[in-house]
Amino acid sequence: MISTKPRVRFAPSPTGYLHVGGARTVLFNWLYAKNTGGQFILRVEDTDQERSTREHERMQLEDIKWLGFSYDEGPEVGGPHGPYRQSERLDVYAKCAGELIANGKAYYCFCSEETLEQKRQAAMAAGAVPQYDGTCRGISQADAKARVGKGEKAVVRFLAKVKDYKLDDLVRGEVLFPANMVGDFVILRQGGMPVYNFCVVIDDHLMQITHVLRAEEHLSNTVRQMMLYEAYGWELPRFGHMSLILGSDRQKLSKRHGATSVHQYAEEGYLREALLNFLVLLGWSSPTENKEIMTIEEMVRDFSLDRLNPAPGVFDPVKLKWMNGQYIKALPLADVTARALPFLEKGGIPVAKVERAWLERAFDAIRPYLETLADAPKHMRLFFDETYGVEPDAVAVKAEPTYAAVVTALRDALKTHVSAHGDALTGDEFGKIQDQVKTASGAKGKGLFMPIRVALTGHAHGPDLKILIPLVGAKRAAARAEKALG
RNA sequence: GUCCCCAUCGUCUAGAGGCCUAGGACACGCCCCUUUCACGGGUGUAACCGGGGUUCGAAUCCCCGUGGGGACGCCA
Numbered sequence: 001m002i003s004t005k006p007r008v009r010f011a012p013s014p015t016g017y018l019h020v021g022g023a024r025t026v027l028f029n030w031l032y033a034k035n036t037g038g039q040f041i042l043r044v045e046d047t048d049q050e051r052s053t054r055e056h057e058r059m060q061l062e063d064i065k066w067l068g069f070s071y072d073e074g075p076e077v078g079g080p081h082g083p084y085r086q087s088e089r090l091d092v093y094a095k096c097a098g099e100l101i102a103n104g105k106a107y108y109c110f111c112s113e114e115t116l117e118q119k120r121q122a123a124m125a126a127g128a129v130p131q132y133d134g135t136c137r138g139i140s141q142a143d144a145k146a147r148v149g150k151g152e153k154a155v156v157r158f159l160a161k162v163k164d165y166k167l168d169d170l171v172r173g174e175v176l177f178p179a180n181m182v183g184d185f186v187i188l189r190q191g192g193m194p195v196y197n198f199c200v201v202i203d204d205h206l207m208q209i210t211h212v213l214r215a216e217e218h219l220s221n222t223v224r225q226m227m228l229y230e231a232y233g234w235e236l237p238r239f240g241h242m243s244l245i246l247g248s249d250r251q252k253l254s255k256r257h258g259a260t261s262v263h264q265y266a267e268e269g270y271l272r273e274a275l276l277n278f279l280v281l282l283g284w285s286s287p288t289e290n291k292e293i294m295t296i297e298e299m300v301r302d303f304s305l306d307r308l309n310p311a312p313g314v315f316d317p318v319k320l321k322w323m324n325g326q327y328i329k330a331l332p333l334a335d336v337t338a339r340a341l342p343f344l345e346k347g348g349i350p351v352a353k354v355e356r357a358w359l360e361r362a363f364d365a366i367r368p369y370l371e372t373l374a375d376a377p378k379h380m381r382l383f384f385d386e387t388y389g390v391e392p393d394a395v396a397v398k399a400e401p402t403y404a405a406v407v408t409a410l411r412d413a414l415k416t417h418v419s420a421h422g423d424a425l426t427g428d429e430f431g432k433i434q435d436q437v438k439t440a441s442g443a444k445g446k447g448l449f450m451p452i453r454v455a456l457t458g459h460a461h462g463p464d465l466k467i468l469i470p471l472v473g474a475k476r477a478a479a480r481a482e483k484a485l486g
Numbered sequence: 487g488u489c490c491c492c493a494u495c496g497u498c499u500a501g502a503g504g505c506c507u508a509g510g511a512c513a514c515g516c517c518c519c520u521u522u523c524a525c526g527g528g529u530g531u532a533a534c535c536g537g538g539g540u541u542c543g544a545a546u547c548c549c550c551g552u553g554g555g556g557a558c559g560c561c562a
Binding site: 011012013015045047048050051052109113116117120123124125126127128129130131155169172175176177178180181182183185186188189190191193195196197200215216217218219220221223241243244246248250251252278281282283285286289290291292293309310311312313314315316318319320321322323325329366367368369370444445446448449450453459460461462463464465 | 487488489490491492493496497498499500501509510511512513520521522523524525526554555556557558559560561562
């Protein structure tokens with residue numbers, strides 16, 4: 001081994017948006033590369049022509065980019081081991097498969113899919129592992145070539161060795177695959193398109209991948225891949241099979257559990273930092289005990305394979321939401337406000353019409369109420385909507401005996417302020433206005449503050465009035481009080 | 487069905503034979519802060535799947551059972 005630096009990869013198949021499980025796989029691979037000073041390669045596994053599209057690939061790459069990951073080699077960016085799209089490497093696979101056929105390690109199979117399916121069903125029913133029965137194994141190379149030459153449909157199968165295989169898995173330890181676990185598997189489909197289990201081996205070897213970190217669903221595939229490595233005499237990379245992400249019913253996380261794509265979370269107002277922080281904790285634990293909220297830099301610094309949890313984990317959207325709220329509160333104000341902009345616009349908040357500094361102050365006031373950025377418009381409306389009504393839980397306040405007196409005094413005080421100082425109003429000044437209202441109306445405590453709040457906002461709850469009202473301004477506040485009286 | 491993997495509070499997890507009366511986080515209850523709510527702080531409820539071993543000693547090691555998951559494709 002000349003290169004000691006790890007080379008890891010993420011190899012998505014472009015069949016839709018990036019799944020959160022995939023996102024975690026990218027994250028762990030990327031973290032491992034960054035932590036060790038290694039390289040991160042992206043390879044597109046698009047040999048399933050039925051489902052793979054360029055559009056899906058674009059979507060996935062966009063999601064990966066949104067999460068903040070970049071790769072050292074891959075489609076678009078290129079690299080010394082390209083191309084990085086399997087559909088563009090067909091010649092490589094054909095050559096490699098040819099080698100196997102030539103030395104008798106693979107053979108043509110002419111069995112029809114229907115026959116195979118029947119045999120599979122029969123085997124399952126009989127309680128046996130359904131695997132290829134070797135019907136075409138005996139056909140001589142010359143005969144097979146002749147039949148193929150005449151245009152007969154055939155696939156190419158790998159001649160599986162009957163022996164035990166032992167895998168030293170990075171997260172599971174020693175895994176034993178007993179002999180006969182798999183039969184002769186297909187490496188080239190009818191028409192010559194190669195199959196996943198074949199391509200990964202060729203590519204991981206040629207691309208000099210040192211560590212294959214992927215989801216557990218690939219664990220039992222690994223034995224096929226080991227057979228291939230053995231057939232070629234290639235050195236095995238290290239494998240690490242990470243546990244699956246489950247839904248609340250402990251089934252593999254899927255669409256019926258709700259949002260499962262990164263894209264969807266982005267659209268719902270989740271921050272990439274929060275999503276990543278949540279995901280890193282699903283199946284991996286920080287070496288710093290009791291530390292859950294961590295920056296990307298800390299993740300990179302602390303990441304290690306030996307803290308990967310072999311047990312599957314349930315995806316808890318409630319905790320994700322909480323974490324997102326933590327990030328909304330902790331991130332620099334200008335940054336979060338900027339990220340909230342599209343959500344505010346979409347929610348009908350005329351962000352373009354107000355000054356950015358004012359907007360940031362207003363956003364800061366509602367921040368503690370947010371779990372996602374998509375929550376922002378409804379809280380922001382407080383500063384923009386002059387047509388608000390009284391919320392159901394605030395209606396009772398209007399019936400308070402002090403209500404009319406308080407709101408009248410409030411309106412008068414506000415109007416006086418406007419004629420003396422104009423629209424500008426500080427928190428202290430509003431505090432003084434409240435004192436005046438108290439004196440004028442004789443109300444105090446809840447009887448004083450609730451009518452003010454409800455008259456000015458329509459809500460029984462909300463941010464501190466001394467922060468809120470200065471942002472609204474004395475003129476609009478006076479108008480609101482006036483309106484509340486009518 | 488067969489094979490493989492897995493098993494600590496409802497959930498994510500700490501725990502690498504004595505530090506465990508099992509720690510943290512989310513969620514939930516209560517209290518404080520706030521003349522509101524949210525945020526924040528405090529506090530409480532809550533778990534080692536079962537059975538056998540090994541050991542002076544087991545959540546930690548071994549075996550069996552049970553439960554869950556995955557794979558068995560010309561999908562990846």
